[in-house]
Amino acid sequence: MQGGYTGKYLDIDLQNGTVKVLPLDKEMTVKYVGGGGFNAKILWDQLPAEVDPLAPENILIISTGPMTGTLAPTGNSWYVGFKSPATGIYGEGRGGGYWGPELKFAGYDYLILRGRSPKPVYLYIENDKVELLPADDLWGLDFFKTVDQLEEKHKGARVLGIGPAGENLVRFACIMSDRYRAGGRGGAGAVMGSKQLKAIAVCGTSDVRVADKEGFIEALRDANKTLMAHPATATLLPDFGTASLVNGMSAFGAFPTRNFRSGVFEGAEKISGETMAETILVKTRGCYSCNIKCTRYTMVKEGNYAGVESEGPEYETVNAFGSRCGVDNLEAIAMANMNANRYGLDTISTGTLISFAMELYEEGILSKEECNGLELTFGNHEAMNQLLEDIAMRKGLGDILAEGVKRAAARIGRQADKYAMHVKGLELTATEPRAAQDSGLGHSVASRGGDHLRPWSPAYTLFNFGSEELGLGGTPDPIVPDDKANVVVQMQRVSTFTDMNGTCKFIVLCNTISPSQLARLHTTITGIPFTSEDVMQSAARVWNLQRALNNLKFGVTSSDDTLPQRLLNEPAPEGPAKGKVVELDKMKREYYQLEGWDDNGVPRRERLMELGLDFVAAELGK
Amino acid sequence: MILVTVKLMGHLIKIAGTNSLYLEMEDGSVIRDLLEQIFSIYGAEMRNQVMDHSGESLAAYYKILVNGRNFKLLNAFSTPLENGQVIHIMPPVAGG
Known part of the structure; x- marks a missing residue:
């Protein structure tokens, strides 16, 4: 019995106001799990490569994972997928709060939003009732006031939406939810604004079913014990x-x-x-x-x-x-x-x-x-x-x-x-890579551009949170490039999986919950048998699919996997990394080898086949 | 004599009532001497936070930085003190 998923999604065309309720494809759950996995597969299948990110033809996906809405620790995530107006490549953001679980309670695993509404609208979902309603009186309001008005009008609803920045097509506008939660990076808010969709208020009354209740309670107890220790x-x-x-x-x-x-x-x-x-x-x-x-x-x-x-x-x-x-x-x-x-x-x-x-x-x-x-x-x-x-x-x-x-x-x-200070058009985050070389590599190869969360490897290289299962121990030296590629690959897998399963990265950020604990939670919730190897392999599949989207649809090559010149050429002026620059080339070569990518940064055919991405392999060389 | 600055973080600030200490140490002192000096000022509560039950190692995930470098990449407790050094005593921190 498959649990964790509602088994349905909504496909909404904002241009003509049609709403379709469609069944979830089971292969999607087994191979891509949810969240960023769903987003990448849908974009691969359905997005025209050359589309302007702010044109009606861009697709906006808001998805959840199987743990969203369950009692799994931090089972609260929603994920947005789109072609980014900031970068022109794969765009993804993740938010927490309460909105994602509410979408599951209403009976949907994800939403696909297409086209551009002729007038500002918001979407109201209450279980089977799905309506596009006028948003003329909401357009122009800040997000807090938008939430106030929609919560007043639809009692018990959770609200996701945009503020004026999204309406004004600021290329790094967020989609917000629950007042303060954000799917922050890459301009999903501008895509939503370009569609004249102000908000999505959702209210649901179902539960998220778990396949193996007793097993889940055991897995949950074990995970919470780890987190609380x-x-x-x-x-x-x-x-x-x-x-x-x-x-x-x-x-x-x-x-x-x-x-x-x-x-x-x-x-x-x-x-x-x-x-x-x-x-x-x-x-x-x-x-x-x-x-x-x-x-x-x-x-x-x-x-x-x-x-x-x-x-x-x-x-x-x-x-x-x-x-x-x-x-x-x-x-x-x-x-x-x-x-x-x-x-x-x-x-x-x-x-x-x-x-x-x-x-x-x-x-x-x-x-x-x-x-x-x-x-x-x-x-x-x-x-x-x-x-x-x-x-x-x-x-x-x-x-x-x-x-x-x-x-x-x-x-x-x-x-x-x-x-x-950016990578591929996405502004850099709050780690100085000259003092944490691994972070320089992570930022340079991340699928959405200058990103610190896939993975936040300084948890290990600076703060020494190791992992027995990932083979990360001891005291690495953060200011030298040696052995950093493996660190990034290993931790990237785990962080990518939490972009798929519906949890927050904070359960794995410091190598807290292990891959085998994630697998146990996943198995008991979904009923799909997963080992720790499956966790790593499915994350590798999704990571490589995101990469292939960037390579084959959006034209990303090795030369894009770089950092601002300041970090590569200007030695750090002070602190423990004084005199250091990021030694990116060495780390990048090692990283490509570990990932099975060629010199141009494209996944090799055999690597794609091994990951079950034969439909991607078929596009190589075209 | 050697003058060093010690920076405390997290819960250690509450124990000490300050986040910065300026300590004079004898020539030839090492990190272990500095810790003993700090424990002699702030007592068992500070020692029990920073050191593990054996008293020979740091408590789990605690770190000592010498001018920003993890002391384990230097000579750990035997790392020599030098005039003007900044020593951070860092409890586990997390974020991202």
Whole structure:
């Protein structure tokens, strides 16, 4: 008996307002599991390669995994798949909260959204009732107000949607859910905005069936025991949230500062998780089926930013609006975080864009007039917060920056590209790769561009969270390239699987839950027998399918698997990595060999066949 | 004499009541001497957090960084102290 899946999905054409309820293909569940696996397979099968990401022909998929909506630890994820308007390649984002489980309770494993509605609409799903309703009175509202209105109108519904940034087609706009959760990266919000779809409110009353209840309870007990015994998930994330990393990353010289000029921030302590706990933290919260509860509910009680109220800021956001912009004012960062959530902006990309503009201003490439009259020096948090709004509303310089750092640099010219920190058009995240060489490799080959989560290998290379099953132990040296390719491959597999099964990465981020524990949970929930080898193999299948999409449909080659010149050619100026650059070529060669990719970074025929991707192999050389 | 800066993180800040210490050590001191100095100031609570039950190794996932380098990549507890060094005592941290 197959559990974990509802067995149905919705195929919605926004152009003519038709809704089809279709059965889930069982082969999809066995080979691709869910989430990013479903997204990649659907995009491979159905997306025209040359499509403009903001054209009606782009497909937007919002999927779940088999653990979404179950009591599996952190079984709360939804995943969005699309061709990215930021990068022009495979786009994917993951969000937590409560929306994903609610979609399952309503009876659907995923949604495919096609076309462009002639007028702004929102989608309302209540079990079998699926309606496209007018959104004229919602269009233009920020995401918080959108949630307020839809929750008032549809009692008990969970809301996913976009803010003004998505409506304005900012190329790094998020899809948000549950007020503060984001499918953050690559511009899914702009794709949703281009379809004139403001929100999806969903309400369901079914349960998610589990195939082997007794076995599942045993597997759950074992997994929760591990999580509650591990310092990362038992105390650190609950007590200090993701921002517990701030001081440590800066100590390692791995905390990007002033647009990656350095990896050491002198103001780290002022914006750390410890400081947050002492100042603006009100209480902690968790997503559906989560005992970790890393979310910080924060409020600024006094000063210029009094009244700012949000969840977070998370580690990435603290870095993006903090050290990246030279800002050591936690309240100002909280303000930027709140407004990014309201407007529906990816905090990582937005912070990268603002720090990029700050460096251009300090280098004399942009004048004050070109910067909307702002004194755009590093550390000017008032200017940072103003520019964030200008980006969301596409005002002046904000309109240029809203195109993403790669396009913005090309448009500005004057050698601005030297300061554009991205991979394949996706802005870099909060690990300085000169101090964690593995992170440089991970960013350069990730399927969605400059991405730190596939995998977050510094958990092992900096913080020494090893894994017996993955063969990762001891004390690796983070500033040398040796043996890093294997680390990235092994950890990439596990993190990719959590992009498929419906859980949050935080159960595996520090090599906490093992592949065999994931397999046990998966088997008991779905009834599909999975071993730890199956976990790794199915993740490899999906990873290689995403890669093949990028290679064969979107034209990615080895030359795209690179990093900004600053990281390859400018030695780190201070900290433990002083004098180091990222030694990418060596790591990349080893990585391609381990993955079974050729010199051009394309999966070899035999590798594709071994992974059951014969339909991809058939396209090689065409 | 050698003057070093010690940075504390996480729960260690509460035990010490501060996140930074400036300590004078004898010439020729090593990391183990520094730890003993810190434990003599802050007592068993600090020792029990930082060290494992044997007292010979760090507690699980604890790290000591010497100018940002994991001390296990140097000479661990025997790593010599030098004037002006910054020593981080780091409990497990996680995020991403």
